[in-house]
Amino acid sequence: MRDVAERAGVSIATVSFVVNNTKRVAPATRERIEAAMAELGFRRNVVARALASRRTHILAVAYPALQHRLGSTAMGFITSAASAASEHDYHLVLWPVDNDGGELSELMREGLVDGIVLMEVLLHDPRVDTLLSARMPFAMIGRTADPTGLAFVDIDFEVTVEKGLDHLQGLGHREIVFVSERPPSEAFRAYGAKVRAEAAFRRSCAERGLEPVIVECAQNAAGGRELAHELIEARPRTTAIMIMNEHAAFGVVSGLARRGVRVPTDLSLLSISTSSDMGATSDPVLSIMRSPGKELGRLGVELVIAQLEGNEPPGSRLLPCELEPGESTAPAPPSPPSPMIMNTS
């Protein structure tokens, strides 16, 4: 910067003003400085800027990588967050950080980051307390039990489940089972997404006069296969499954196939809160409720940046998943005459 100043015949302060566009500078001066910068290939040192301005322009995504694997949905989130950050002149760091808040607290005090995006938020998340008491700006992807006053973006599970049920009911399904994920650890039993989706399913079924059947299975193909077999035994009249368990969906399809139950002819499958990628990897291509991962990533970053720059914050938001019909949902098969139907006819 000193070189640039010398070459342009000004002080380094003035150079700083044009680099940051932070003060009026005479057009002629500005031009000379810009020319000098171009000739020297100047780029301001972000470390020095960080120390002087007390802003590193680095944001961290805290992800409990050890406790929760990073699926393709979460991945889409992170890359979109990184682009959003970069558009606003911020960098994004990935922090594989423990769930308990202790590690997070140490990292924060190093002064490397200006703000934090929290993923995989639990209903009572110790990391939130850590961040609050350190007065570290942050945004959650997901939300705690009571997120009042906190910045967050999350999936609108109420609307998502509602739309999903509309789709299935519109196809004539009435025996619908919700497949949730078996928590990989005790902590994840209170994982916000899981709890909220199940609650939404329960409520929406009640309103529709449907029986709210909810089952869990492990987060892999074997778990899905097992579940499929159990379901055929225990609830043979089921005609549709709504599943929120990306990694088990394949297993469900193939488990059904092994027992001669065809998707979607005999049974429809709707995978919610997932990525197109994941749906397209299946055969038949899954009908999905697409998780707004890209939007969540962008908004999460923008919520943090707004706090940092003192702009009016965009406000916390809930985004629904959008229906992306695939090949795994179809009209319900004609139901065999049930006792009830015979009574009323």
Next chain:
Amino acid sequence: MRDVAERAGVSIATVSFVVNNTKRVAPATRERIEAAMAELGFRRNVVARALASRRTHILAVAYPALQHRLGSTAMGFITSAASAASEHDYHLVLWPVDNDGGELSELMREGLVDGIVLMEVLLHDPRVDTLLSARMPFAMIGRTADPTGLAFVDIDFEVTVEKGLDHLQGLGHREIVFVSERPPSEAFRAYGAKVRAEAAFRRSCAERGLEPVIVECAQNAAGGRELAHELIEARPRTTAIMIMNEHAAFGVVSGLARRGVRVPTDLSLLSISTSSDMGATSDPVLSIMRSPGKELGRLGVELVIAQLEGNEPPGSRLLPCELEPGESTAPAPPSPPSPMIMNTS
């Protein structure tokens, strides 16, 4: 740090020496300083350290996110790289960076990172030239056409393909097709992994007296399905497939199933350079050659750090994928009497 120095009754220089363990300090003094640090909850400011020491202790993973999607294999790589970095007191930044080197060059001159890990390396990768001419320490995951003198870790495709063919031939297969990935763009035609795996297959088949059939398909289930159908028409005597195309493997299985070809009874499928995760998501669970993603991530980071700390570098390495038998490979079905067999019997 000034507070710590005051409380311990020493100069900030001495505090710095114990924080960094960089100079002999009298045990008594050290103890007093450590006590003061604990009481004050001191953590050194990494930004100030970076500016003073001219080392940020930040490493970047440059990933062409726009051109190549981040699958579960690449993800495992990044999380393991992040842990390795963190063990060595480094941070890891994810840089979704363009393939052409221009963006990389700008980011480097900001002075944020000490070193770079390059992923998805092309045979003639412009980013390598950028890094070399900037004298930026880096390591490649993968390698250019001639990686002499460069730091890299890569999969040993020769050994991997060899082992894979051993497995299949050991099961009696002789009509083996290699399924490669259709490059998403022209640049990726010279993607190191693809080119090397195909070459290894060709060479190894020649040695074994097998016909080296190589086909390509798009990187998704639809591509795999399509390919399965074509294969049944064009090469009905195929009894085994070796595939290096994670996202298409499912499609191949289901495409075969639709035509009544069962895996592995009628046809074996071995997916190479992939993750257990990916294999387990399929049904049948795929037999795979597991990509050493975790080891590559760790080694890549350590190669960069060794350069930075001036240690004897670990040396570039090639790691083979390991066979992880699943349910998708089985003995070759008894071949129908072919003209050749009849002649020789």
Next chain:
DNA sequence: CTGAAAGCGCTTACAG
């Protein structure tokens, strides 16, 4: 509209 100067919180020769 521009500049001189203090300061961000450390590290690191250098001196003692």
Next chain:
DNA sequence: CTGAAAGCGCTTACAG
């Protein structure tokens, strides 16, 4: 074994 001091490359009141 310890300390005083310069300096890392910027930003930012403050003065003019």
